[in-house]
Amino acid sequence: MFKRNRPRVENTNENYAKCLCYTERCPTYNQSSLAGGLFCARGRSEKTLEKKGCVCPSCPVWAECKLNGVFFCAYGAAQ
Ligand code: SF4
Numbered sequence: 829m830f831k832r833n834r835p836r837v838e839n840t841n842e843n844y845a846k847c848l849c850y851t852e853r854c855p856t857y858n859q860s861s862l863a864g865g866l867f868c869a870r871g872r873s874e875k876t877l878e879k880k881g882c883v884c885p886s887c888p889v890w891a892e893c894k895l896n897g898v899f900f901c902a903y904g905a906a907q
Pocket residue numbers: 843846847848849865866867868869883884885887888889890895900901
């Protein structure tokens with residue numbers, strides 16, 4: 829069976845710089861105590877959050893890595 833030997837999204841400064849989570853565009857992030865970003869690579873937040881919307885599908889990392897999930901901050905890194 830095929831097994832991925834690299835993470836779906838690399839945890840790099842370059843990808844972090846492209847992340848939209850911590851910009852004013854994400855309503856979930858802005859209305860919570862979330863910190864950091866690049867949840868698609870780094871995994872879910874330990875913070876409790878209320879999902880208000882997700883900007884991940886508008887993110888260049890999402891497109892470049894051909895992701896199809898949302899709310900990585902709540903559900904964890906892209907698989
Ligand atoms: S896909 Fe979402 S979690 Fe990943 S870098 Fe973009 S905005 Fe951040």
